[in-house]
Amino acid sequence: MATTIPTSAFIATPLRCSTGRSSAIWVQKAQFSASSSSLGVSLSLKRPSLRLVSVRCETNGAGMPVIPAEERWMYEESEINGPDIWNKTWYPKAADHVNTEKTWYIVDASDKILGRMASTIANYIRGKNLATYTPSVDMGAYVIVINAEKVAVSGQKRSQKLYRRHSGRPGGMKIETFDQLQKRIPERIVEHAVRGMLPKGRLGRTLFTHLKVYKGSEHPHQAQKPIPLPIRDKRIQFVKK
Amino acid sequence: MNKDKIFKLAKGFRGRAKNCIRIARERVEKALQYSYRDRRDKKRDMRSLWIERINAGTRLHGVNYGNFMHGLMKENIQLNRKVLSELAMHEPYSFKALVNVSCTAFPGNKAVPKKEGLSSIL
Numbered sequence: 001m002a003t004t005i006p007t008s009a010f011i012a013t014p015l016r017c018s019t020g021r022s023s024a025i026w027v028q029k030a031q032f033s034a035s036s037s038s039l040g041v042s043l044s045l046k047r048p049s050l051r052l053v054s055v056r057c058e059t060n061g062a063g064m065p066v067i068p069a070e071e072r073w074m075y076e077e078s079e080i081n082g083p084d085i086w087n088k089t090w091y092p093k094a095a096d097h098v099n100t101e102k103t104w105y106i107v108d109a110s111d112k113i114l115g116r117m118a119s120t121i122a123n124y125i126r127g128k129n130l131a132t133y134t135p136s137v138d139m140g141a142y143v144i145v146i147n148a149e150k151v152a153v154s155g156q157k158r159s160q161k162l163y164r165r166h167s168g169r170p171g172g173m174k175i176e177t178f179d180q181l182q183k184r185i186p187e188r189i190v191e192h193a194v195r196g197m198l199p200k201g202r203l204g205r206t207l208f209t210h211l212k213v214y215k216g217s218e219h220p221h222q223a224q225k226p227i228p229l230p231i232r233d234k235r236i237q238f239v240k241k
Numbered sequence: 242m243n244k245d246k247i248f249k250l251a252k253g254f255r256g257r258a259k260n261c262i263r264i265a266r267e268r269v270e271k272a273l274q275y276s277y278r279d280r281r282d283k284k285r286d287m288r289s290l291w292i293e294r295i296n297a298g299t300r301l302h303g304v305n306y307g308n309f310m311h312g313l314m315k316e317n318i319q320l321n322r323k324v325l326s327e328l329a330m331h332e333p334y335s336f337k338a339l340v341n342v343s344c345t346a347f348p349g350n351k352a353v354p355k356k357e358g359l360s361s362i363l
Contacts, residue, residue, distance in 0.1 A: 089291070129297055
C-alpha cells in the first residue's frame with residue numbers, strides 16, 4: 001500500500017460504539033478512502049450506492065470496543081473494561097426500579113393474624129426480600145389485600161385494642177375499639193398496621209401508596225396479574241379456640 | 242480559611258448559609274465535622290447493606306444469614322460480605338452453590354423430627 005495509514009488513525013476519536021453509530025460510520029468511510037487511495041482508483045464511484053454495509057465497531061467478546069494498547073492511556077478504566085461490578089457496591093439505576101415493571105402480590109386477609117400479615121406485607125413492599133434491596137430506593141413490590149374486614153386478632157384485642165386519632169384541637173382525641181373501626185372503615189385497620197411497619201419519611205409515604213386494601217374479595221387490579229404473596233410465617237392463621 | 246474557600250465549600254447549602262460568611266462559616270465547619278464522622282460511618286453502613294442483601298439472597302433459598310455465614314466459616318470460605326452480596330445479585334447460580342456448600346457444612350437449627358417408638362433406638 002502506497003499510503004500506509006496506521007490502523008490507529010481510524011479510532012483516534014473517542015470511541016462511542018455503544019452509544020452512537022455515527023462514529024462507526026466514520027470508521028468505515030476512512031477505511032474506504034484508504035483502500036481507494038492506495039489503489040489509485042476511486043472505487044467508491046463503482047460501488048452501488050444501495051449496497052448495505054453492516055456498520056459494526058470492532059468488539060471483543062464482551063461487547064466492548066477493542067482499544068489498542070497504545071491508546072489505553074486515553075480512556076478511563078470503565079471505558080476499557082466495562083463498569084466495575086466487583087469493587088463498587090451496586091446501586092440501582094432508574095431503569096432498575098420502574099414502577100410499571102414491578103411485581104404485584106395479592107393476599108387474602110380472611111382469618112389471618114393482623115400483625116403477622118402486616119409484617120410480611122411491609123417486607124415485600126419495602127423490597128427486603130430481594131437481593132437487590134437498597135434502603136434509599138423503592139425496589140419493592142405492590143401488594144393487594146382483599147377481604148380486609150375479615151382480618152383476625154387474637155386474645156381480647158377485638159374489643160380492647162384501641163385506635164386513637166387527634167384532630168389537633170384541645171380535647172380532640174377520638175378513640176375507637178378494633179371492632180368499632182372494623183364496622184366503620186375496615187380497610188383502615190390493615191392500612192394502620194402496615195403503615196406502622198413501613199419506614200417513616202418521604203420514601204415510606206410513597207411505599208405506603210403501593211399498598212392497596214379492599215373490603216370485599218373484588219379488586220380492580222386484574223390487569224396487573226397479581227400472584228399470591230408467599231407467606232412463610234407458620235402462626236399467621238387464626239385458630240379459633 | 243479565607244472566605245473564598247468557605248464559600249466554595251458552602252455550595253448547595255440552603256438559604257443564607259451559602260451566601261453570608263458568618264452563617265456559612267458555621268455550616269461549613271459542621272459539614273466538615275459530619276464528613277469526618279461519616280467517612281467512618283460509611284464503612285459500617287456499607288457492611289450492614291451487604292449483610293441485608295446477603296440475608297435476602299439466602300432467604301430465597303430457605304437459609305437465613307446467620308446459619309449461612311456459620312456454614313461458610315466452617316468451610317473456611319473467606320469471601321467477604323461485599324463480594325457475597327454482589328454474587329447474590331449478579332451471579333445467582335454461583336450463590337446457590339455457595340448456599341449449598343454452607344448447608345452441607347451447617348444444616349441450621351432445623352428441628353430434628355422426633356422418631357417414634359422403636360426407631361428412636363436406631
